[in-house]
Amino acid sequence: MVSRYQKSEAFLERALKTIPLGSQTFSKSKTQFPLGVSPYFIKKAKGSHVWDLDGNEYIDFISALASITLGYSDPDVDAAVKAQLEDGVIFSLPHPIEAQVAEQITEMVPCAEMVRFGKNGSDATAGAVRLARAATGRDHVLVCGYHGWQDWYIGVTARNRGVPAATRALTHIFNYNDISSLEKYFKEFKDQVAAVIMEPANVTMPLKGFLEEVKSLTHKNGAVLIFDETITGFRYANGGAQEYFGVTPDLATFGKGLANGYPVSAIAGRRDLMKLMEEIFFSFTFGGETLSLAAASCTLNKLKTKPILTDIAKTGAEILKTTEALIKKHQCEEFLSVSGHPAWSFLVFKDAPDVSLWHLKTLFMQEMFSRGILTFGGHNLNHAHSTQDTQKLSQAYDEVFSMLSLAVKSKDVKKMLRCQPLEPLFKVR
Ligand SMILES: Cc1ncc(COP(=O)(O)O)c(C=O)c1O
Numbered sequence: 001m002v003s004r005y006q007k008s009e010a011f012l013e014r015a016l017k018t019i020p021l022g023s024q025t026f027s028k029s030k031t032q033f034p035l036g037v038s039p040y041f042i043k044k045a046k047g048s049h050v051w052d053l054d055g056n057e058y059i060d061f062i063s064a065l066a067s068i069t070l071g072y073s074d075p076d077v078d079a080a081v082k083a084q085l086e087d088g089v090i091f092s093l094p095h096p097i098e099a100q101v102a103e104q105i106t107e108m109v110p111c112a113e114m115v116r117f118g119k120n121g122s123d124a125t126a127g128a129v130r131l132a133r134a135a136t137g138r139d140h141v142l143v144c145g146y147h148g149w150q151d152w153y154i155g156v157t158a159r160n161r162g163v164p165a166a167t168r169a170l171t172h173i174f175n176y177n178d179i180s181s182l183e184k185y186f187k188e189f190k191d192q193v194a195a196v197i198m199e200p201a202n203v204t205m206p207l208k209g210f211l212e213e214v215k216s217l218t219h220k221n222g223a224v225l226i227f228d229e230t231i232t233g234f235r236y237a238n239g240g241a242q243e244y245f246g247v248t249p250d251l252a253t254f255g256k257g258l259a260n261g262y263p264v265s266a267i268a269g270r271r272d273l274m275k276l277m278e279e280i281f282f283s284f285t286f287g288g289e290t291l292s293l294a295a296a297s298c299t300l301n302k303l304k305t306k307p308i309l310t311d312i313a314k315t316g317a318e319i320l321k322t323t324e325a326l327i328k329k330h331q332c333e334e335f336l337s338v339s340g341h342p343a344w345s346f347l348v349f350k351d352a353p354d355v356s357l358w359h360l361k362t363l364f365m366q367e368m369f370s371r372g373i374l375t376f377g378g379h380n381l382n383h384a385h386s387t388q389d390t391q392k393l394s395q396a397y398d399e400v401f402s403m404l405s406l407a408v409k410s411k412d413v414k415k416m417l418r419c420q421p422l423e424p425l426f427k428v429r
Contacts, residue, residue, distance in 0.1 A: 004370070007053040008040040015040075026426070027065055032376065036419035037366035039374075045072035047384035050374060058372050059389045063380040066231045066344060069257035069312070070302060071384025077260050077298045084294035090286065097293045104300045105268055108238050110248045111227075112268035116277055117287050121230035121255030122148030124265040125197065127282040128251045129153075132195035132224035134280045135273055140189045141171045142182060145199030146428040147228050159426050177207045182214060186221045197226040200241035200249075202429045203339055203346050211247040224273065230255040230265070235312075235343050238303050244341075262295035309343065312381045315390060316342025319379050322394045323347070330401040335360060335408060340378070347377040352408040359413045360404055362421040367400040 003009060012030060015022040022040065023029035033040060039052035048071060050060045063069075070077065084097070102115035118124045125147040133139060147153040155163035156171045172189075175181040176198075186193060196218045200211060218225040226249055232241035233254040242248050251269030258264055267274075267282075302308060323338045335352040338345060349357040349364070361377060368375050373396050407413035 003036070004056060005037070005039050005052070005054055008038075009035070011053055012040045025065070027376075031425055032422070034362045034365060034419040034422055037362075037417075038369055038419075047071045047073070048382060048386065048389050056372065058369070058374040059385070059392060061373065061375040061379050061381070061385075061393070063382045064261050065256070066235065066380040067256040067261045068380075068382045069235060070260045070299060070308065071382050072261070074260055074299075074302075076302060077262075077295050080294045080298035081262070081291050084290050087290075089291055090289050094288050095290045095293075097290050097297060098288045101293050101296050101300070104297060104304075105254075105266060108300060108304065109233070109252065109254075109268055110239050110242050111250065111252050111270065113271040114274035114277075115266050115268045116274070116282060117293070118255075118265040118267070118282075119263050119284070119286055119289075119292075120148065121228075121253065121265050122150050123284070124230070124253035124255060124267045125226075125228055126150040126152060127277075127280075128226045128253050128267050128269075129195055129197060130280050130282065131251065131267070131273060131276055132197075132226060134276050135224060136194040136222065138192050138194040138223070139170050140185075140192045141194055142174050142185050142196045142223075143171055143198065144174050144176050144196075145202055145228060147197060147199075148230075157426065157428060176202075176204055177210050179210065179213045179217065182217060186217065186223075191222065193221060193223045195224045195226050197228055199429075200227045200229065200232055200245060200247070201236075201341060202231070202344075203348065205339075205341070206245060211245050215247055215249070224251060225249040226269075227252045229253060231257075231344060232341075234258055234299070234303060235309065236341055237309060258299065259292050259296035260299045262292035264289070264292035264296050308383050312383055312385075313342045315385055316345060316379060316381050319381075319390055319393065320345055322390075323397060326394065326397045326401050329398075330405040332401050332405050332408075336401070336404065343381050345379045349377065354411045355408050355413050356421070358424060359417065359421045360407065362419065363407060363413055363416055364400060364404060365422075366418060367403060368396055371396040371399070 012022050021029040041053040042050045044051050048059055050058050105115045106112045129141055129152055151163045151167045155168035172185050215225050227242055229240040229252045234257045237244040253267050255265035327336050335350045337348045340346045349361045351357045407416055
């Protein structure tokens with residue numbers, strides 16, 4: 001039988017000759033997509049659907065790693081970009097659109113009094129941490145969640161090759177919803193902690209009072225609180241997770257959905273801290289690139305004037321409800337659950353007796369891809385996801401959860417896989 005991913009697989013071989021991993025982004029690489037049962041390249045996207053190199057169509061629940069909120073190729077955003085293109089992309093002096101988008105962000109985000117732009121989320125998190133170090137004159141940083149590829153953070157993950165030990169020694173991971181794990185570091189590094197940087201939520205929602213306690217403990221210890229809102233920003237609510245949970249940090253970082261997939265990120269926060277940006281070095285040639293800022297301006301305007309995020313949350317809540325019911329129906333509770341915010345929710349796989357979660361997750365992906373659904377096992381929703389899309393998702397879950405249940409009961413998962421299982425390479429959430 002000819003593989004449905006024949007062209008993808010052949011092109012992967014070609015790409016691997018000139019591109020390490022065959023991808024610019026780890027989460028889009030062959031490490032995350034089991035060989036033999038996955039597509040490797042997307043050729044085009046529209047709304048909530050994408051087409052791979054072999055011409056297979058999918059409903060995409062990855063949404064370009066949560067950077068799409070309105071839908072792929074949103075006509076308004078694309079028109080704004082085309083209009084800006086007429087005037088130019090980048091110049092020898094700043095373009096007024098920089099200040100215009102900064103103003104829009106300050107109107108929407110509670111902590112935002114001033115704003116600077118970067119390109120990727122990692123620019124923003126690295127800049128915010130440097131700012132906090134400059135403001136406090138301290139070096140240590142406490143982290144919770146994923147914060148990008150730069151040395152200061154990646155050094156404390158499993159992918160830390162190439163990061164100097166001296167840098168690694170300055171960053172410490174605390175546990176979400178566990179205030180004592182944060183307290184411990186404040187005691188151990190008394191008067192040495194510059195910042196607490198955290199995703200305000202990801203897989204798990206905060207326990208009552210947790211974020212408030214983090215804020216007060218951080219301030220009591222003279223450190224800066226940074227919310228990494230690279231994903232939650234312009235997704236949980238127009239003002240991000242800080243608005244959604246009602247806890248305002250000193251600084252926050254944004255990326256992903258800020259411009260519906262165009263490459264721009266931002267640091268926003270308290271004026272006195274942000275003014276210090278003038279003293280540190282946070283500067284790059286493409287920081288003020290105008291096409292992405294035109295996309296951001298249009299995206300923010302749409303979020304502000306239309307109930308986009310409430311619509312997405314409604315769709316997401318429906319998906320959570322149906323998915324939970326299907327998990328129950330197929331008696332998958334032992335190894336499968338669902339959690340997170342409706343706009344960014346997760347299927348959480350656990351080891352079952354004699355069947356590893358990696359086997360189960362691989363089987364899940366194999367079967368979802370073959371049914372025309374692109375997913376890692378989560379729901380990065382965008383506004384183009386339709387009722388028909390979510391119905392197709394539930395139909396697929398109904399079939400695939402039944403297979404997972406059978407795989408666990410029969411302990412026969414290996415026979416059901418047409419590929420090698422994924423390996424636990426790099427888990428940050
Ligand atoms: C919470 C969070 N922070 C930072 C980053 C890094 O962003 P980027 O990959 O755009 O550098 C990501 C990317 O996934 C993220 O999810």
